[in-house]
Amino acid sequence: MKISVVMIVRDAESTIRAALSELSQFEDVVVYDNGSVDRTREIAQQFSNVRLIDGYFDGFGPTKNRAVSFATNEWVFVLDSDEVISPALLETLRGVHLQDRIVYWVRRESFYRGSRVRYSGWGREKIRRLYNRSVTAFSNTHVHEDIIVDGLEELEVGPGVIEHHSYQSPSDFIVKVDRYSTLYAESNKGKKTSSPTKAVVSGVYSFFRTYVMKRGFLDGHIGLVIAFSHMATNFYKYMKLYEANQDLRLGRK
Numbered sequence: 001m002k003i004s005v006v007m008i009v010r011d012a013e014s015t016i017r018a019a020l021s022e023l024s025q026f027e028d029v030v031v032y033d034n035g036s037v038d039r040t041r042e043i044a045q046q047f048s049n050v051r052l053i054d055g056y057f058d059g060f061g062p063t064k065n066r067a068v069s070f071a072t073n074e075w076v077f078v079l080d081s082d083e084v085i086s087p088a089l090l091e092t093l094r095g096v097h098l099q100d101r102i103v104y105w106v107r108r109e110s111f112y113r114g115s116r117v118r119y120s121g122w123g124r125e126k127i128r129r130l131y132n133r134s135v136t137a138f139s140n141t142h143v144h145e146d147i148i149v150d151g152l153e154e155l156e157v158g159p160g161v162i163e164h165h166s167y168q169s170p171s172d173f174i175v176k177v178d179r180y181s182t183l184y185a186e187s188n189k190g191k192k193t194s195s196p197t198k199a200v201v202s203g204v205y206s207f208f209r210t211y212v213m214k215r216g217f218l219d220g221h222i223g224l225v226i227a228f229s230h231m232a233t234n235f236y237k238y239m240k241l242y243e244a245n246q247d248l249r250l251g252r253k
Contacts, residue, residue, distance in 0.1 A: 059142030089160025
């Protein structure tokens with residue numbers, strides 16, 4: 001297949017083996033490691049089709065674009081270290097007729113502790129993942145990055161899904177809440193305004209939207225965990241931004 005798979009990773013020893021095991025039919029798999037201190041690198045080096053690249057992280061968008069620059073093919077499929085492509089999707093990618101000015105999206109199904117999450121906004125998501133890197137790239141945003149589609153068409157690549165196994169415990173949510181909220185504050189300080197009131201209102205609305213409007217309550221306790229983590233992420237990202245703007249005005253580092 002004239003498609004390179006590109007993955008940015010850090011401390012992904014619990015998920016990366018499953019992700020890489022389903023990529024054996026790709027000749028070029030780029031694993032861009034940005035500071036792992038666990039067994040991620042050791043596991044990645046066990047796969048003969050993987051090229052392990054050492055690099056740094058400066059936001060998801062810029063880091064993904066840097067990782068993509070190491071691909072040997074113009075067509076790249078971007079995968080996370082906690083995602084596994086289904087056999088059906090693999091067959092689709094083997095036979096797909098690619099057109100340069102089309103960005104292809106796939107369906108993603110999310111799991112928590114091995115159980116499928118069907119609501120909470122985590123149902124069958126549509127995510128852009130396959131594109132020609134000579135035509136477009138990821139946006140340079142530090143969080144909520146996406147493939148730029150201005151002037152391009154979008155199309156589902158075909159049958160098959162990505163299985164997302166991101167969270168195995170509430171502790172995983174806590175780690176990502178802190179990381180994502182910090183990235184948001186750092187990338188938006190001096191550019192966007194915030195306040196404690198905005199942090200509270202945004203957090204409460206996020207919980208209501210996830211648990212009620214997106215029917216997270218139908219996912220049982222998993223829906224509650226997801227809704228609460230969304231609430232915490234929004235609360236802390238605006239509170240951290242508020243404090244970062246204060247520090248900026250006062251000349252603090």
